[in-house]
Amino acid sequence: MAEEATQNGEAGAQQAPVKMNVLAQFVRDLSFENILAQKGSNGEVQPDVQVQVNLDAKKRSAENQYEVILKLKVESKSKGSDAMLFILEMDYAGVFHIENVPEEQLHPFLLIECPRMIFPFARRIVSDVTRDGGFPPLNLEMIDFVALYRNEIARRQQAAASGEQKLDA
Template identity: 85%
Template sequence: MEEIQENGAAASAAPAPVKMNVLAQFVRDLSFENILSQKGTAGEVQPDVQVQVNLDAKKRTAEHQYEVVMKLKVESKSKGSDTTLFLLEMDYAGVFHIENVPEDQLHPFLLIECPRMLFPFARRIVSDVTRDGGFPPLNLEMIDFVALYRNELARRAQAQAAGSQRLDA
């Protein structure tokens, strides 16, 4: 009998499972400029595509709700000539209901797990927009949001260290 009570007590002390629901996702802002067709070009072009990703997360007024925004900037230039072929900028947002994530783990959860949920939809929009804009569909490669998060933490720590060195001087 005693063992059952101890195991029962241990089971009830276990943390509640993380709960995450995507309540909404939407394009907040989208811009596509087909610079190639505006300027015209002579001959064959070889595109060189650069992708920049920025993430932003904030608490909403409703309890347990957060908004995460993935900001993509995709620029295609012609290799060798540095002529811009197209520029695509998109802010893709998601509204999430999140419960049972410890406070110290919430920031990485919002900037890693939530963008992972949004990425396939943003990727599809980029593919459709580039195709509809007169280019072959651009299928973005998977983004390592863990590495992106770690790089941002390292960048902030470096900036903070540089700022404190200036204050000491």
């Protein structure tokens, strides 16, 4: 009976609920360049929009606090001529207090769950900036942060494997 209590106690300690609080979120850097307005337009344009997403996470000095940065780069070109219409670059950061996440799960948690929490706010800023910049509001589609994370891990593993092959040759 004493063994069962110890085992249950350990299991209970290991399964403490994950605690996550968003302490702050802010625009770290924002740039919008309306190239169409600078160069002028020769009539109707059909935009082709490309979005690049990068993530960064780092431990802060306070205990259990992390900063996660969602980096967006949006380029819009005219479909017919490939002339650049606008470029938007934004680093949007969130400060999180996170407890009870096992060490081996912390990296994916920071790069999947945290960006998922702050993305709607970054999306709204992109929409407002493009609208205020003279274009129709750009409503970014939802981002699959799980797929983004898996692709990055696969890319790193492939780069490491090709690096090892080069060293062996």
